Amino acid sequence: MRALDIAGTGMQAQQTNVEVISNNIANMTTTGFKRRRAEFQDLIYQNLRRVGSNSSDTGTIVPSGAQVGLGVKTAAIYSINEQGNLQQTSNSLDLAIQGNGYFQVTLPSGDTAYTRDGTFSLSPEGVIVTADGYPVVPGITIPSNAQSVTIDATGEVQVTLAGQTAPQVVGQVQMAVFPNDAGLESQGSNLLLQTAASGAPVTGTPGSPGFGSVEQGFVETSNVNIVSEITNLITAQRAYEMNSRVITTADEMMSTLTNLR
Amino acid sequence: MPGRICPVGAAGPCRAAESPVAIAPPRWHASCGRRGSITGRTAPDMELATYIALSRLVAQGREMDVTAMNLANASTPGFKAERVLFSDWLDRQAGSKTPPGGRTLTFTQDRATYRDHEQGALQHTGNPFDLAIGGNGWFTVQTPRGPRLTRAGRFSPSADGTVRDLDGDALLDTNGQPIKLAPTDVGIHVAGDGTISSVNGQIAKIGIVAPNDPNRMTAEGGLLYRADVNTSPVAAPRITQGALEESNVEPILETTKMMNELRQFQFVTQFVQAESDRQQNAIDKITQQQS
Numbered sequence: 001m002r003a004l005d006i007a008g009t010g011m012q013a014q015q016t017n018v019e020v021i022s023n024n025i026a027n028m029t030t031t032g033f034k035r036r037r038a039e040f041q042d043l044i045y046q047n048l049r050r051v052g053s054n055s056s057d058t059g060t061i062v063p064s065g066a067q068v069g070l071g072v073k074t075a076a077i078y079s080i081n082e083q084g085n086l087q088q089t090s091n092s093l094d095l096a097i098q099g100n101g102y103f104q105v106t107l108p109s110g111d112t113a114y115t116r117d118g119t120f121s122l123s124p125e126g127v128i129v130t131a132d133g134y135p136v137v138p139g140i141t142i143p144s145n146a147q148s149v150t151i152d153a154t155g156e157v158q159v160t161l162a163g164q165t166a167p168q169v170v171g172q173v174q175m176a177v178f179p180n181d182a183g184l185e186s187q188g189s190n191l192l193l194q195t196a197a198s199g200a201p202v203t204g205t206p207g208s209p210g211f212g213s214v215e216q217g218f219v220e221t222s223n224v225n226i227v228s229e230i231t232n233l234i235t236a237q238r239a240y241e242m243n244s245r246v247i248t249t250a251d252e253m254m255s256t257l258t259n260l261r
Numbered sequence: 262m263p264g265r266i267c268p269v270g271a272a273g274p275c276r277a278a279e280s281p282v283a284i285a286p287p288r289w290h291a292s293c294g295r296r297g298s299i300t301g302r303t304a305p306d307m308e309l310a311t312y313i314a315l316s317r318l319v320a321q322g323r324e325m326d327v328t329a330m331n332l333a334n335a336s337t338p339g340f341k342a343e344r345v346l347f348s349d350w351l352d353r354q355a356g357s358k359t360p361p362g363g364r365t366l367t368f369t370q371d372r373a374t375y376r377d378h379e380q381g382a383l384q385h386t387g388n389p390f391d392l393a394i395g396g397n398g399w400f401t402v403q404t405p406r407g408p409r410l411t412r413a414g415r416f417s418p419s420a421d422g423t424v425r426d427l428d429g430d431a432l433l434d435t436n437g438q439p440i441k442l443a444p445t446d447v448g449i450h451v452a453g454d455g456t457i458s459s460v461n462g463q464i465a466k467i468g469i470v471a472p473n474d475p476n477r478m479t480a481e482g483g484l485l486y487r488a489d490v491n492t493s494p495v496a497a498p499r500i501t502q503g504a505l506e507e508s509n510v511e512p513i514l515e516t517t518k519m520m521n522e523l524r525q526f527q528f529v530t531q532f533v534q535a536e537s538d539r540q541q542n543a544i545d546k547i548t549q550q551q552s
Contacts, residue, residue, distance in 0.1 A: 010333030199420030
């Protein structure tokens with residue numbers, strides 16, 4: 001009886017689904033987090049009677065064949081790159097991206113990672129770094145005698161130094177865009193890595209065509225929609241229960257057969 | 262070549278048509294003439310009742326497998342529920358002439374499975390390349406085995422800008438060509454008729470086709486179907502961007518069916534048990550008479 005194995009694949013798929021949903025709910029307040037979705041596909045089919053096989057030697061064909069599928073598999077878990085809400089923080093080094101693009105960060109290994117999390121601060125040397133202390137690319141140093149920092153929508157960083165009235169440009173925030181955002185690999189700590197699926201990054205100035213703009217004093221919240229996550233969780237739980245009912249039923253059928261003389 | 266089937270496309274050799282999966286009726290009695298015909302009616306075969314019940318049990322097992330498959334895919338986007346079609350297999354027994362209105366023996370045969378092509382619910386995902394088809398029609402994707410049809414509208418642009426599905430198969434436009442986006446194509450909009458446009462203007466139009474006979478499709482897994490007949494473009498496709506078509510499996514219906522299947526299975530099994538007892542009883546009585 002195939003029903004046992006088929007329902008087993010169904011339960012495994014729903015377990016993956018619940019894991020993805022719980023990760024979304026756990027990250028509902030993580031800055032710059034993009035919600036994920038598990039995608040399922042049906043497994044291969046057994047052709048018990050082939051579609052379109054001849055039913056006589058005069059060329060008549062059966063109108064539909066008999067195919068029994070063998071279950072379900074997880075095809076992908078992909079991130080949904082919908083824009084999150086912008087939340088005001090009034091911190092002059094908090095940047096939110098409105099639209100397409102990622103900030104670039106240099107990892108300790110020397111590789112470049114990409115993030116939408118713009119909660120930046122200053123290192124002891126005055127360099128703009130992420131919450132983990134990784135420098136933002138290109139490196140921008142804020143002088144220690146700066147009174148205020150202004151970052152405009154195109155990413156130009158201006159500071160007003162003590163005793164001066166005219167602001168002074170100290171750097172330019174750059175952003176990267178990818179042909180396929182969903183192909184980026186999650187690294188944890190809100191960082192993403194380039195893969196063969198994502199394609200090579202194209203860097204540019206915020207606000208130019210194809211690039212989002214930056215908002216100073218805001219952070220992008222997670223795009224997890226709690227209502228839809230809870231709805232999905234209920235659906236996943238019911239689907240799990242139904243698959244376990246299939247197993248119980250198939251078991252009962254087999255036990256009926258076993259008890260037959 | 263009559264009586265033989267050749268797979269559509271180049272894959273696989275021709276092979277003899279499959280015989281229907283059914284329990285072969287016990288014909289050997291008929292051929293050796295042991296079955297007598299008294300007053301034009303067929304004398305019942307000893308095991309026949311059990312064999313008929315067995316044909317039902319085998320078919321029931323198949324139906325259970327299909328229900329399990331449907332429930333396992335209750336949350337697979339673009340999945341279409343499968344249904345089982347039973348037919349009766351009439352045993353017109355050789356050597357006996359059943360009078361009109363008389364009884365023939367009827368075996369259950371699970372003749373075919375078919376797809377329920379009812380529209381699934383649309384679920385909002387917010388992904389610009391998640392496309393759902395409303396009403397009739399299928400997306401065409403280019404696989405290494407040739408073009409295949411799918412209702413699972415989960416696409417994304419790959420590293421070179423080609424719009425592909427989860428397995429990396431390219432989505433085809435109305436001319437049967439892959440759809441390629443330039444790096445500057447942002448703000449992707451998919452119109453209801455399948456026209457893809459960006460800030461740079463129109464890019465391509467997604468080809469939505471339908472097979473000329475919806476039953477002549479072979480499911481290959483991975484939500485792909487092979488059309489065994491020609492396909493033609495759908496006149497007025499309706500595409501929704503940012504949504505996926507959910508599986509059209511109705512869990513309540515399937516669960517109810519499953520309970521029904523179990524009870525029928527148990528009922529037929531009880532029948533087999535009772536028949537076995539009856540035969541045992543008959544054998545006991547006959548042997549008692551002889552002794």
